[in-house]
Amino acid sequence: MNKNEFEQFLHNQIPVTKAMEFSVKEFTKLKVEISAKLEPNKNHQSTAFGGSISCLMTVAGWALTFANIKEVDPNAHIVISKSNIKYLKPIKKDFTAECTLTNEDDKINFLKMYNENHKGKLSVKVYCYEDDILAAEFEGQYVAFNNN
Amino acid sequence: MNKNEFEQFLHNQIPVTKAMEFSVKEFTKLKVEISAKLEPNKNHQSTAFGGSISCLMTVAGWALTFANIKEVDPNAHIVISKSNIKYLKPIKKDFTAECTLTNEDDKINFLKMYNENHKGKLSVKVYCYEDDILAAEFEGQYVAFNNN
Numbered sequence: 001m002n003k004n005e006f007e008q009f010l011h012n013q014i015p016v017t018k019a020m021e022f023s024v025k026e027f028t029k030l031k032v033e034i035s036a037k038l039e040p041n042k043n044h045q046s047t048a049f050g051g052s053i054s055c056l057m058t059v060a061g062w063a064l065t066f067a068n069i070k071e072v073d074p075n076a077h078i079v080i081s082k083s084n085i086k087y088l089k090p091i092k093k094d095f096t097a098e099c100t101l102t103n104e105d106d107k108i109n110f111l112k113m114y115n116e117n118h119k120g121k122l123s124v125k126v127y128c129y130e131d132d133i134l135a136a137e138f139e140g141q142y143v144a145f146n147n148n
Numbered sequence: 149m150n151k152n153e154f155e156q157f158l159h160n161q162i163p164v165t166k167a168m169e170f171s172v173k174e175f176t177k178l179k180v181e182i183s184a185k186l187e188p189n190k191n192h193q194s195t196a197f198g199g200s201i202s203c204l205m206t207v208a209g210w211a212l213t214f215a216n217i218k219e220v221d222p223n224a225h226i227v228i229s230k231s232n233i234k235y236l237k238p239i240k241k242d243f244t245a246e247c248t249l250t251n252e253d254d255k256i257n258f259l260k261m262y263n264e265n266h267k268g269k270l271s272v273k274v275y276c277y278e279d280d281i282l283a284a285e286f287e288g289q290y291v292a293f294n295n296n
Binding site: 009013014015016017019020040041042043044045049050051052054055056058059062077079080081082083084085086087090 | 157161162163164165167168188189190191192193197198199200202203204206207210225227228229230231232233234235238
């Protein structure tokens with residue numbers, strides 16, 4: 001699945017991502033980058049609504065987990081189990097979330113757990129930017145599983 | 149501002165809340181309850197998308213902070229500074245977030261900080277339910293301020 005196919009998947013299967021005008025810029029096993037337009041995501045101050053920022057970062061972390069598990073098991077389910085966000089700066093323009101798999105050991109452990117138990121956990125960090133300005137930090141734990 | 153006026157405010161000023169069909173059930177200084185329809189918030193598994201759950205809970209916490217500061221200073225701004233969520237159960241129907249101000253001391257300290265410094269912090273907990281089943285827990289810290 002390339003970035004365009006993944007964007008279509010998001011827009012078709014998770015309608016909120018279309019309403020929020022999420023656009024997939026990069027979708028690989030090493031990095032996911034997804035951007036959002038300010039206009040549909042603005043609040044009453046004409047800055048980005050915190051809930052929209054949270055949505056974008058949640059999707060970016062999910063997408064990186066998906067990119068890594070789908071080649072191992074196309075039928076794996078992925079859910080988010082917990083997350084935390086720090087909001088650092090108000091966002092006044094379109095914004096972008098980046099999630100990078102920086103620690104190869106995390107991936108190895110994730111896939112090892114999955115292969116042994118049909119269930120694996122992956123913790124990822126996501127950073128949200130307006131241009132080059134870091135506006136929010138997110139940590140999320142995702143669980144991949146297959147009950148069949 | 150009653151619950152209907154607050155719902156109109158949300159839908160007009162934060163368009164995502166209209167797209168997600170948020171409906172304000174209760175809006176007082178002691179309790180905020182906001183519900184969401186599953187349909188616009190579903191994911192590819194036809195359960196509630198984690199990002200939508202996060203959005204709803206972020207709004208509920210913001211709303212309780214707003215309800216408490218607006219009588220003190222109608223011109224106060226409120227931003228979320230950090231939050232964390234635990235996702236406990238998949239949600240298969242419409243869902244509701246409840247935020248209650250249980251600790252009177254928290255409110256007193258918040259308003260005291262605000263009156264002294266034109267800036268105050270309030271930490272709140274929000275619980276998300278499908279019927280009576282607790283599906284997600286949220287803690288958020290909100291900052292009210294007035295730079296004028």
